Amino acid sequence: GIQVEQSPPDLILQEGANSTLRCNFSDSVNNLQWFHQNPWGQLINLFYIPSGTKQNGRLSATTVATERYSLLYISSSQTTDSGVYFCAGGNTGRRALTFGSGTRLQVQP
Amino acid sequence: DTAVSQTPKYLVTQMGNDKSIKCEQNLGHDTMYWYKQDSKKFLKIMFSYNNKELIINETVPNRFSPKSPDKAHLNLHINSLELGDSAVYFCASSPPLGTHRETQYFGPGTRLLVL
Numbered sequence: 001g002i003q004v005e006q007s008p009p010d011l012i013l014q015e016g017a018n019s020t021l022r023c024n025f026s027d028s029v030n031n032l033q034w035f036h037q038n039p040w041g042q043l044i045n046l047f048y049i050p051s052g053t054k055q056n057g058r059l060s061a062t063t064v065a066t067e068r069y070s071l072l073y074i075s076s077s078q079t080t081d082s083g084v085y086f087c088a089g090g091n092t093g094r095r096a097l098t099f100g101s102g103t104r105l106q107v108q109p
Numbered sequence: 110d111t112a113v114s115q116t117p118k119y120l121v122t123q124m125g126n127d128k129s130i131k132c133e134q135n136l137g138h139d140t141m142y143w144y145k146q147d148s149k150k151f152l153k154i155m156f157s158y159n160n161k162e163l164i165i166n167e168t169v170p171n172r173f174s175p176k177s178p179d180k181a182h183l184n185l186h187i188n189s190l191e192l193g194d195s196a197v198y199f200c201a202s203s204p205p206l207g208t209h210r211e212t213q214y215f216g217p218g219t220r221l222l223v224l
Contacts, residue, residue: 031211033213037150041197042218043199044215045214048211048212084150088152094165096165097154101149101151102150
C-alpha cells in the first residue's frame with residue numbers, strides 16, 4: 001500500500017513565524033488532503049489538493065503530483081495553529097485515505 | 110448544524126463487554142468510513158461503505174462489525190472488547206465520485222477506554 005512520510009515530526013514556532021510542512025508519498029495518489037487536528041482532537045479538513053496550489057487565508061498548499069510530494073505553508077503563525085497536521089493520500093477507486101504520522105506544531109506566544 | 114456526528118463521545122467499559130458506536134452524516138454523502146487513531150495519534154482506515162455496501166475491510170478483527178442501515182448512517186459494533194481496542198474512533202464521510210472533490214469530513218471522534 002501507499003506509504004506517507006511527513007516532516008518534520010515536531011515543530012516549535014514563535015507567534016508570527018512562518019513554516020513549511022512536507023509530505024512525501026511512496027506512490028502516485030490522485031486524492032491528497034491536509035488536515036489539522038486541534039488540541040481538542042477535532043480533525044478539520046484544510047485542503048483537498050491532488051495537484052497544484054491553493055490558498056486559504058494564512059495557509060496555502062502545493063502538490064507536485066509528478067514528484068509525489070506536497071507542502072503546507074503556514075504564514076504568520078498564531079497560537080490557535082497549534083495541533084497536529086496530517087497529510088493523507090489515496091486513489092479514487094479505493095477512496096479511503098492513508099495518513100502520515102503527522103507534524104506536531106506548537107506555536108508559542 | 111452538525112455535519113458528521115458520533116455517539117457516544119466517550120465510552121469507558123470493561124474487557125469482554127460488547128459496545129456500539131453510532132455515526133450519522135447530513136451532508137448527502139454516499140461514502141462513509143471508520144478510522145482508528147491510536148495512542149501515538151496514528152490514523153488508520155478500518156472500514157469504508159459506499160451506498161450501504163462494504164468496499165474496504167482493512168484486516169480488522171472479526172470482533173468489529175460495521176453496519177450501514179442507510180447512506181446517512183454507519184455504526185460500529187465491537188464484541189468482546191480487549192485492552193488494545195482503547196483508541197479514538199473517527200467516522201468520516203465523502204461526496205459521490207465524479208464530484209471532482211473527494212474531501213473527507215470527520216466526526217468529533219469517540220474515545221473508547223477499555224479497562
